[in-house]
Amino acid sequence: MKWKISFGFLLTYTITTVLIFLLIFSFISFYIFGGSPAGRDNGPFGSPYQAEKFTLDFKKYIFVREGMPAVTSEGLWELEKRGGWIQILDETGKEVYSHFKPPEAPSHYTPVDIVHAYKYAGVIGDYNIFVSVSKIDGREWSYVIGFPYEYVSRFVFYLNVSRIFNSWEKVLLLVFLSTAFVTILISYFFGKKLANPLFKIIDGIKILSEGDYGKVYPEKGLYKEVYHNLNTLSRALKEGELRKQKLDRMREEWIENISHDLKTPLTSIKGYAEILLEDSYHKTYEEKTRYLKIIKEKADYMEQLLEDLRLTYRLKNDELPLKLEKVNLVDEVTEIIIGILNDLQFEGRRVDFQCEDKYIDFCVDRVLFSRAVGNIIYNGLTHNPPQTVIQVLLKKEANAIILEIKDNGKGIPRDELENLFERYYRGTNTGENPGGSGLGMAIAKQIVEAHKGHITAESEPGKGTTITMVFYVKDE
Numbered sequence: 090m091k092w093k094i095s096f097g098f099l100l101t102y103t104i105t106t107v108l109i110f111l112l113i114f115s116f117i118s119f120y121i122f123g124g125s126p127a128g129r130d131n132g133p134f135g136s137p138y139q140a141e142k143f144t145l146d147f148k149k150y151i152f153v154r155e156g157m158p159a160v161t162s163e164g165l166w167e168l169e170k171r172g173g174w175i176q177i178l179d180e181t182g183k184e185v186y187s188h189f190k191p192p193e194a195p196s197h198y199t200p201v202d203i204v205h206a207y208k209y210a211g212v213i214g215d216y217n218i219f220v221s222v223s224k225i226d227g228r229e230w231s232y233v234i235g236f237p238y239e240y241v242s243r244f245v246f247y248l249n250v251s252r253i254f255n256s257w258e259k260v261l262l263l264v265f266l267s268t269a270f271v272t273i274l275i276s277y278f279f280g281k282k283l284a285n286p287l288f289k290i291i292d293g294i295k296i297l298s299e300g301d302y303g304k305v306y307p308e309k310g311l312y313k314e315v316y317h318n319l320n321t322l323s324r325a326l327k328e329g330e331l332r333k334q335k336l337d338r339m340r341e342e343w344i345e346n347i348s349h350d351l352k353t354p355l356t357s358i359k360g361y362a363e364i365l366l367e368d369s370y371h372k373t374y375e376e377k378t379r380y381l382k383i384i385k386e387k388a389d390y391m392e393q394l395l396e397d398l399r400l401t402y403r404l405k406n407d408e409l410p411l412k413l414e415k416v417n418l419v420d421e422v423t424e425i426i427i428g429i430l431n432d433l434q435f436e437g438r439r440v441d442f443q444c445e446d447k448y449i450d451f452c453v454d455r456v457l458f459s460r461a462v463g464n465i466i467y468n469g470l471t472h473n474p475p476q477t478v479i480q481v482l483l484k485k486e487a488n489a490i491i492l493e494i495k496d497n498g499k500g501i502p503r504d505e506l507e508n509l510f511e512r513y514y515r516g517t518n519t520g521e522n523p524g525g526s527g528l529g530m531a532i533a534k535q536i537v538e539a540h541k542g543h544i545t546a547e548s549e550p551g552k553g554t555t556i557t558m559v560f561y562v563k564d565e
Contacts, residue, residue: 133171133240140241143171144219144234151177151223151230158186158223158230172240174216177223178231191216191235203233210243217243286312293319302327336511351394354387397528404535411454411539418449418490422483425462435470444483451490451560453540461536464529465494465556473498477553485562492558500550509546510534 134140150164158177160168165188168175174189182198193214195202206212207220216235223230290312296304302323306316361380365372372380403409426440469479477498484491501509510530537544537558548554 134236140217140236141219143167144221147175147232147234148221148223151225151232153225153228158225160186160188168234171236173234173236175235176233178233180229182231185230194233194235198233203231206233208245210238217241286310286315290315290319293323297323297326300330302330347394347398351391354390357387358384397532401528401532401535404532404539409457409539411457413452413454415450415452416455418451418453418483418492419444419447421453421455421458422462422481422492425459426466426481429463429466429470438470438475438477438479440466440470440479440481442481442483446483446485449483449485449490451562453560454536457536457539461533461558462492462494464533468529469494469496469498469554488562490560490562492560493555494558495553495555497553500552501546501548501554502550506546506548510544 134143147164147168150161150167151158152161153159160175160177168189174191174194175187176184176190176194177186178198179185182200182203184196184198187194187196191214195213198206203220206218210217212218213235215238217238218233218235220231220233223232289306293304293306297319304323305320308316308320310316361384365377365380400409422444423442426442429435430438430440466479466481469477473496477496480493480495482491482493482495510533534544537560540560542558542560544556544558546554546556
């Protein structure tokens with residue numbers, strides 16, 4: 090993987106460098122030989138070749154007057170605009186006309202003088218000259234035009250053409266290899282600088298996959314955001330692992346509790362069954378009836394325990410479709426409270442119900458709704474002293490129905506409150522014989538969420554607990 094990334098960087102930078110080299114070379118070639126960039130002031134000539142073309146075309150401004158050549162006013166204006174000067178020579182090289190001529194220019198040229206001045210710069214002042222011929226009425230008039238160095242310059246190069254053509258393959262190969270070596274060298278160092286952080290990121294992901302979430306990367310450099318996301322992912326995975334360990338621990342504790350809760354009634358059932366089967370001991374009818382009643386109570390308890398377990402998993406996996414029907418929640422909550430207080434074990438207990446409205450209509454699954462509300466009130470009565478008062482408040486707001494169940498009992502410690510609705514959690518203040526599966530609050534939460542609502546808990550040790558259920562009302 091690392092070599093693939095390194096090779097990718099090398100290839101990318103090599104191609105990029107070669108393209109940049111070609112682009113720069115093309116630009117320089119165009120700038121020197123082909124023309125000028127747009128918007129740049131390069132004097133009267135856009136390219137050096139235009140001076141040569143101007144000289145060749147200048148013959149159109151030359152005319153003969155009284156047997157002698159001259160230049161039109163338009164031609165003189167064009168010449169002056171370019172800072173140039175002109176000399177017109179006859180067949181012998183003698184000057185017969187001039188304009189703007191510098192003092193250094195001779196009045197007579199031999200062929201050698203013309204070639205020498207044309208080939209080498211600085212022969213006639215600070216000018217480069219160009220030469221052409223104008224044929225008028227059968228006569229040939231040579232003319233010399235000079236332009237300042239600052240507008241156009243000429244340089245002479247000497248080349249061994251035969252040597253170049255004989256070794257051009259070696260030259261090209263040498264240039265190519267040199268360019269390739271420098272390019273690869275630069276690409277390697279740049280690629281390494283960019284690829285090293287990627288190697289760290291790859292190693293970091295590998296470390297995360299192995300379950301090590303403790304490494305923290307400095308969030309800086311080109312990959313600052315990537316390092317930030319990697320650290321965020323590491324923290325999230327670490328929190329998830331801690332949560333999983335916590336749930337596993339709670340699950341084990343819950344299984345131990347369930348095993349204990351099942352073993353206790355099973356022990357009673359087994360003991361009383363053995364007594365009933367013992368022939369050596371005479372049992373009265375009343376004793377047999379009492380023993381059988383205990384066996385049935387223990388069996389009912391075990392059945393309820395298993396049913397709670399089955400219900401919570403069906404709710405968790407959305408395998409229990411809701412049988413929704415429109416009901417008056419005021420009547421529903423009243424019936425739930427009356428049903429609980431009619432239980433002999435809660436005789437004399439106090440549950441107050443408050444609601445300003447007589448009718449609050451809402452679609453619920455009556456069985457599940459009753460189970461959720463009943464579980465919360467049952468917990469408040471079971472895990473608090475007998476003098477504890479349960480207050481139930483039902484109210485309707487703009488887009489929600491709020492059901493609040495509050496007690497003034499022992500309260501729940503903060504570290505236990507956050508686990509109150511976990512399936513595998515049973516608090517430390519439930520007493521020696523809680524008489525339940527520890528699933529009541531988890532089932533209540535799942536039922537509320539199945540009705541698209543949410544449930545929260547607030548508590549303070551020594552002052553009591555408040556459970557709030559919120560059901561949202563759709564706009565009609």
